[in-house]
Amino acid sequence: MKKDFPDSSSGTPVLCLEKLTIGYGDNVVLKDVDFCVNPGDIVTVLGGSGCGKSTLLKAMIGLLPPTKGRIFLRGEEISGNVSGRALAETRKRIGVLFQSAALIGSLTIAENVALPIIEFSKAPPKMVHDIVRLKLEMVKLGGFGDYFPSDLSGGMKKRAGLARAMALDPEILFCDEPSSGLDPVTSAEMDQLLLELNESLGITMVVITHDLPSIMTISDWSIMLDRSVRGIIAKGPPDELQKSPDPRVHAFFHRQPTPED
Amino acid sequence: MEGGLPFEVRRPSAGEYILVFNAPLSYDNAGAVWEGLNHFLREENPSSLVVDLSATPRIDSAGIALLRAIQRICERRRLELRFESIPPSALHFLTLIEKKEPPAPEKPPLTTARLITLLGFLVLHAWDEVVGFYRFCREFIVYSIRDLHHTRRFRWNEMLYYLQLTGANAMSIVFLLSFLLGLVMAFQAAVQLRQFGANIYVADLLSLAITRELAPVFTAIIVAGRSGSAFAAEIGTMKVNEELDALEVMGFNLAEFITMPKVIALMIAGPLLTMWANFSGIMGGIVVGIFTLDLTAYGFMAEIFSVLSMKDIITGLIKSEIFAMLVGLIGCFRGFETGTGADSVGRQTTSAVVSGIFAIIFADAIFTVIFHYLGW
Numbered sequence: 001m002k003k004d005f006p007d008s009s010s011g012t013p014v015l016c017l018e019k020l021t022i023g024y025g026d027n028v029v030l031k032d033v034d035f036c037v038n039p040g041d042i043v044t045v046l047g048g049s050g051c052g053k054s055t056l057l058k059a060m061i062g063l064l065p066p067t068k069g070r071i072f073l074r075g076e077e078i079s080g081n082v083s084g085r086a087l088a089e090t091r092k093r094i095g096v097l098f099q100s101a102a103l104i105g106s107l108t109i110a111e112n113v114a115l116p117i118i119e120f121s122k123a124p125p126k127m128v129h130d131i132v133r134l135k136l137e138m139v140k141l142g143g144f145g146d147y148f149p150s151d152l153s154g155g156m157k158k159r160a161g162l163a164r165a166m167a168l169d170p171e172i173l174f175c176d177e178p179s180s181g182l183d184p185v186t187s188a189e190m191d192q193l194l195l196e197l198n199e200s201l202g203i204t205m206v207v208i209t210h211d212l213p214s215i216m217t218i219s220d221w222s223i224m225l226d227r228s229v230r231g232i233i234a235k236g237p238p239d240e241l242q243k244s245p246d247p248r249v250h251a252f253f254h255r256q257p258t259p260e261d
Numbered sequence: 262m263e264g265g266l267p268f269e270v271r272r273p274s275a276g277e278y279i280l281v282f283n284a285p286l287s288y289d290n291a292g293a294v295w296e297g298l299n300h301f302l303r304e305e306n307p308s309s310l311v312v313d314l315s316a317t318p319r320i321d322s323a324g325i326a327l328l329r330a331i332q333r334i335c336e337r338r339r340l341e342l343r344f345e346s347i348p349p350s351a352l353h354f355l356t357l358i359e360k361k362e363p364p365a366p367e368k369p370p371l372t373t374a375r376l377i378t379l380l381g382f383l384v385l386h387a388w389d390e391v392v393g394f395y396r397f398c399r400e401f402i403v404y405s406i407r408d409l410h411h412t413r414r415f416r417w418n419e420m421l422y423y424l425q426l427t428g429a430n431a432m433s434i435v436f437l438l439s440f441l442l443g444l445v446m447a448f449q450a451a452v453q454l455r456q457f458g459a460n461i462y463v464a465d466l467l468s469l470a471i472t473r474e475l476a477p478v479f480t481a482i483i484v485a486g487r488s489g490s491a492f493a494a495e496i497g498t499m500k501v502n503e504e505l506d507a508l509e510v511m512g513f514n515l516a517e518f519i520t521m522p523k524v525i526a527l528m529i530a531g532p533l534l535t536m537w538a539n540f541s542g543i544m545g546g547i548v549v550g551i552f553t554l555d556l557t558a559y560g561f562m563a564e565i566f567s568v569l570s571m572k573d574i575i576t577g578l579i580k581s582e583i584f585a586m587l588v589g590l591i592g593c594f595r596g597f598e599t600g601t602g603a604d605s606v607g608r609q610t611t612s613a614v615v616s617g618i619f620a621i622i623f624a625d626a627i628f629t630v631i632f633h634y635l636g637w
Contacts, residue, residue, distance in 0.1 A: 105602030121288040124295050127326035130358050134322055137357040150601045168288065169321045200350050 012075055014039050014172050014204045015060070020069035020079075022052070022059045028067070029055045031230050035223055037172070042198055042205045044215050044238070047225035048258065053208045056225070057176055060206065061096050062087050074171065092120050095170035099177045101161030103149040109136070109160045110145030116167045135163040139193060155186035159193065166197070173197075175207045179214050191217045212253065216242075224249055266297040276308035279345075282317045286324025294327060302334065310335060315346035325354045332359070397594045400516040401524065408521065419522035427488040427523075428530030432537060435483055439538035442479060443471060443545025451554050460554040464564035467546040469573060476538035477577045478625055481584035484531060485617030489592035492523050493613035496596025497606035505597070515597070524589035531585025532578045539577070576637050580628050587620045 013036035020033040029052040037043045047053050058064035060071060062078065071079040078090045103112050113132045117123055123131060136142050139159040149157055158178060165173055178194065179187035191214050197203055198218075209215060215222060219238045226233040226248050234241050234249045242253045251258050267290060269281040280301075284290060312331060314320070320328075328344065328351070335342040347355070369375060408415045450463045496519060499505050508518060543565065550556040595613035599605050 106604035121323065122290075122292045123288055123323045123326065124292045127291060127295070127323060127330055130326035130329045131322050133358045134325055134354055137360070138354070142357075142360065167322075169323075200353065 012039075013037055013072075014074060015206065016072040016075075017060070018070045018072070020056075020059065020071065021067045022055055022064060023067050024055075028230060030225065031068075033069070033225075033231055035232065035235060037204055037206060037221075039204055040198070040202045041220040042194070042207060042218050044207045044209055044219040044222045045225065046210055046215060046222055046252065048210065048227065048252065051225040051227045052230065053210075053225060054176065057174060057206075057208050061094060061174055062091060092116075092168055093171045095165035095168070095173040097158070097161050097165045097173065097175040097178060099180055101149070101157040103157060103160055103164070105149050107148075108145060109141065109147050109149065109152070109163075112149070112160060113145075113164045113167050116164065121168055131167070135167055136160075138166070138197065139163045153186075155182050155190065158182070158190060162193070162197075166201075166203070169201070170203070172204045172206065175205060175209075177209055177211075178207060179209065179211045184213070187211065187214065188217075190214075194218055210252075212255070224252065266301055267293045268297060270301065270305075276306075277311070278305065278307040278309070279311040279313055281313040281315075284317070285319035285321070286314075286317055286327055287319060287321045288323040291323035291327045295330065298331065298334075302338070307340060309341035309343075311343045311345055313345040314348070314351070320348060320351045322354075325351060325358070328355055329358050393598075394591075394594055397516075397520075397597070398590055400514075401520055401590060404514060404517045404521060405525070408517065414517070415525075416518070416522045420526045423523050423526035424530055426491075427484065427527050428533055431483065431487055431530070431534060434487070435480055435534050435538050436541045438483060439471075439476060439479060439541040440545040442475060443467060443542030444549055445545075446470065446475070446542075447546035447549035448553065451549060455554070460550075460556060461560070461564050463546065463550060463554060464556075464561045465568045468543060468565040468569045471542040471546075472539050472569065472573045472577045474577075474625075476542055477535050477581040477584060478621060480535045480538045480581060481531065481588060481621045482618055484527065484534065484585060485588045485592075485614055485621065488527060488530075489588045489613045489617040490610045492589065492592030493595040493599075493610045494606055496593055497599035497609050500597065500599045501601060501603070501606060520590070520593045523593060524586060527585045527589035528582060531581045531588075535577060535581035539574070572637055576628075576632055580625065583624055583628075584621050587624060588617045591617045591620055 016036040017033055021028060021031040022033075023029045033056065035043075045053050045056060055064065059066050059079075066079050069079070070077055073090060073093060078087070082090070103109070104115070107115070110129075110132050113135050114128050117128050117131055118125075132145065133142065136145055139162050141156060141159050141163060144152065144156065144160070149160065152160065162175075162178075165175075175194070178190050182190060194205060194207070195218055198205060205218075207214075207218065215238050221236065222234075222238045222241055223232055224234040224241060225231065228248070234244055234246060241249055244250060244253075248258060250256070267284060269283060271279040271281065273279065280298075282294070286294065310331075312328070317324075328347075332342060332355075334340075344352075447463050447467050450466050451460065454460060454462055454466075496505070499519075505515060505519070509515060547558055547561050550561040551558060592613045595609040595616065598612075599609045
């Protein structure tokens, strides 16, 4: 049976964006963005360079307040006039894998992963070591805890960043271009890892990417943004989007130059 | 729940206990469960333990770590342990951390031979630094001489930008600190000299100390803190971002492109700031002279002009020129020495200030000896 793209009426979505407008000053980057993410789904946000993917991510993780519209995490509004304390509490419920992995260079990999656990959880100190080992084993970095980020390859850094993003078992994981800068094999391994984590932990994911093989491999749903309309031009399962008659979507999925706006 | 424990305890036979966890094993209650479990083990003396997870709604990462901790405690006490109805995913994660940890690399013991080896490495490292700095300075001098013949190659705009940054923008802080320095020095001198009725000699002491020693050194230390560190941080960040590699690959010489405008700007700004510090330090002294020694501004200045010769001012300016060059070169050198990562930039910036100040004091000592033998 064909599934409809989730919206705010479909059960209790983990994340819901309602008529979201985002920009910097007078410059509106995205307007009226609407979508929801159901528990356990992997949603990819696609689009060419400059279409607002990273801006959307910044809004979703609370780094950029939206100009208009609302963001809900499990039905609870996390945008608008939210106090600093409430925002800090929300941030403990989300995990973010940054494009550069953003590991702290002066800390070892294990210390990087332990940081949020020590600071923001009630886990007994004796167990922190085991939780860190578990997270590192999950991302296949067992035995690398004592290494520094500068000792690791790009792919390993991303996996370490993923372990840190998942340190507190977040309700939703945001990944910013997880396969950027990786070779095709490492990129495929990263996709496989995201799928495994999604399957074993049931973790909901929003992945910002423009890597076509990744999109086809990991997405339950995809949302395509476009600069010309400053918003969503298509949403649905990626294999359906691939057949879309819209010339902009077609151009993206078939690696063709964008038709003139 | 029994006796306030966060789990239910059943005792089907003597020595055998079943712990039933009805609440989630999560970050929120792992601590309480762990404390309860330790309390239970202190009070009871089980010979075997069954952990029943059939009614546990959720087990997260902290829950897995808790199960692993229970395993460890049972291994240590030689208790028989069985997990009942453990969810397959939890079992999978538990086996992941059950795997033996790779042994931590052993640290060799600190023997005399090892101490000598470490000392040797330190000496070699220091020698490498000296050789590296010598080569760096040599390259700077070679390109400076070359650009004297090809002035069009020199990046004038860049140099003017750094002149403003390191010179004009530092004027207020140099004025304030030198003024206060002159004020404090004159005040301390006045306390002593007043006892002998030698108030007027405060002007002599102050003007000589400021122009020959304090203004050049003090200004150079301010410049090391302001500009030397800024150069190191700027170049270090460029290195981390691979901008230096890009410039080198494009065919630019880094000494000419990066170092020269900065160091030449500092070599112009250094003496000018020192003159400015001479002026402001003496101003501080005059204020003390007028308000605490009953001297007039004219009398104070007349005494200064009678004792101060051009030689005193010039020796100070020569020092400041060399100090500025050292601070600039060390700042840039430290920037180029940056490794990878933000922490390396921080380390090199600190090092730029520390080595800069060390170089200033060391050079000042050498100048003192040289000027003494030259009779300046």
